[in-house]
Amino acid sequence: MGISKSEAASALADIESTTGRGRLLKSYQVGGPILMVWGVVWAAGYTAMGVLPPERWGLAWLVLDAIGIAATIVLSRRARGAAQGGAKAGQGWKTMASVFTILAFIAATFTVFRPTSLDPAMVFPGLVAGLVYSGVGIAYAPRYMWIGASVFAATLIGWFFFQPWLAFWMAAVGGGGLFVGGLWLRKA
Amino acid sequence: MSVAELDELIHQPLRLKIMAALHAERDAEPVEFSRLKAVTQATDGNLGSHLATLEKAGYVEITKDFVGKKPRTRAALTPVGRKAFRRHVDYLRAVVEGVDGDVT
Numbered sequence: 001m002g003i004s005k006s007e008a009a010s011a012l013a014d015i016e017s018t019t020g021r022g023r024l025l026k027s028y029q030v031g032g033p034i035l036m037v038w039g040v041v042w043a044a045g046y047t048a049m050g051v052l053p054p055e056r057w058g059l060a061w062l063v064l065d066a067i068g069i070a071a072t073i074v075l076s077r078r079a080r081g082a083a084q085g086g087a088k089a090g091q092g093w094k095t096m097a098s099v100f101t102i103l104a105f106i107a108a109t110f111t112v113f114r115p116t117s118l119d120p121a122m123v124f125p126g127l128v129a130g131l132v133y134s135g136v137g138i139a140y141a142p143r144y145m146w147i148g149a150s151v152f153a154a155t156l157i158g159w160f161f162f163q164p165w166l167a168f169w170m171a172a173v174g175g176g177g178l179f180v181g182g183l184w185l186r187k188a
Numbered sequence: 189m190s191v192a193e194l195d196e197l198i199h200q201p202l203r204l205k206i207m208a209a210l211h212a213e214r215d216a217e218p219v220e221f222s223r224l225k226a227v228t229q230a231t232d233g234n235l236g237s238h239l240a241t242l243e244k245a246g247y248v249e250i251t252k253d254f255v256g257k258k259p260r261t262r263a264a265l266t267p268v269g270r271k272a273f274r275r276h277v278d279y280l281r282a283v284v285e286g287v288d289g290d291v292t
Contacts, residue, residue: 003194008283011204015277018208022227188226 024141025188030079032186034072035147036179041068043175046122050167054118069099102132119159122166126155126174143188147181192278197245199276202230202238207273210248210265218251218264239263247272 003011041064048060076095106128115121130152137145154177158169198207205228213219219227225235242248247269251262265273 003199003283005283005286008280011199011201012277012280012284014201014204015208015280018205018227019212021229022209022212025223025226 027141028143028185028188030076031141031144032182032184032188034075035182035185037071037075037182038068039175039177039179039182041065041175042178043171046167046171046175049122050165050171065103069096072096072099102128119163119166122170123155123159126151126158126170129174129178130155143181143185147178147184150177150181192275192282194279195272195276197241197247198273200238202228202234203242204276205230206235206238206242206263207247207265207269207276210263211270211273213264218249218262221261221263224263242269245269 045061045064048064049057052060072095106125109124110121115124130148130150133144133148133151135148137143137148151174154173155170158166158173162169198204206224209224209227210219221235224230224239225232228235230238239248239250243250243263246266249264249266251264253260253262
């Protein structure tokens with residue numbers, strides 16, 4: 001017994017969509033804990049901005065970002081080890097290059113626009129993070145779109161309605177949002 | 189080298205998805221039941237019954253253990269299952285490319 005060409009094509013399409021779905025779910029499970037780490041970094045960083053004088057913010061973020069980047073590298077390597085070479089080679093470095101590009105973009109924007117008060121500088125990373133996650137979500141992995149949109153919206157809500165408590169708002173809603181988003185990805 | 193041929197057991201839609209999902213894991217750990225369910229978008233009962241069929245054919249190995257107090261069921265392709273899946277995919281490609289002719 002044989003099958004028709006269209007039946008065979010449909011079966012091959014089923015195989016392709018199943019493996020694609022598997023890859024997507026795996027990427028969520030790898031990305032979830034990393035997003036949770038960055039949620040904690042955000043929460044700690046913005047809390048520091050709420051309680052420390054501005055001249056110490058830079059050092060606080062430097063330390064926290066270094067911890068976040070180190071944790072990202074460790075978690076990515078562990079995930080790649082679990083997949084025993086299943087992940088594409090060099091993916092970790094591409095991720096790190098993307099992170100540095102985004103940080104360079106934020107630094108360049110500050111240099112060009114020179115915010116006159118601290119509040120715009122505080123919300124800008126939230127808007128950029130929301131944009132990046134939404135873009136990744138639209139292009140590759142839909143769950144990131146919802147996380148990005150939530151961070152973007154939460155940042156704007158903080159800007160318009162909670163400016164006196166902006167640092168704590170960004171710590172709780174931004175950091176908390178990323179953490180909850182990471183949990184959601186991990187459970188995928 | 190094995191000849192590409194239709195494997196009626198694998199060709200059933202859900203079993204094809206199960207085999208594809210497990211084949212994509214390559215040398216990694218066996219896949220948990222809940223994850224397989226999400227990837228194949230099957231119900232518990234359906235997935236369990238088709239996994240049992242594949243296990244009986246020797247294509248899939250099912251292991252059951254506990255993580256703490258929580259029971260865990262995992263499935264992995266056997267070497268025989270991996271070969272059978274590749275042969276089946278080769279057959280499908282041959283049909284699509286018209287190598288084997290169109291039967292119906």
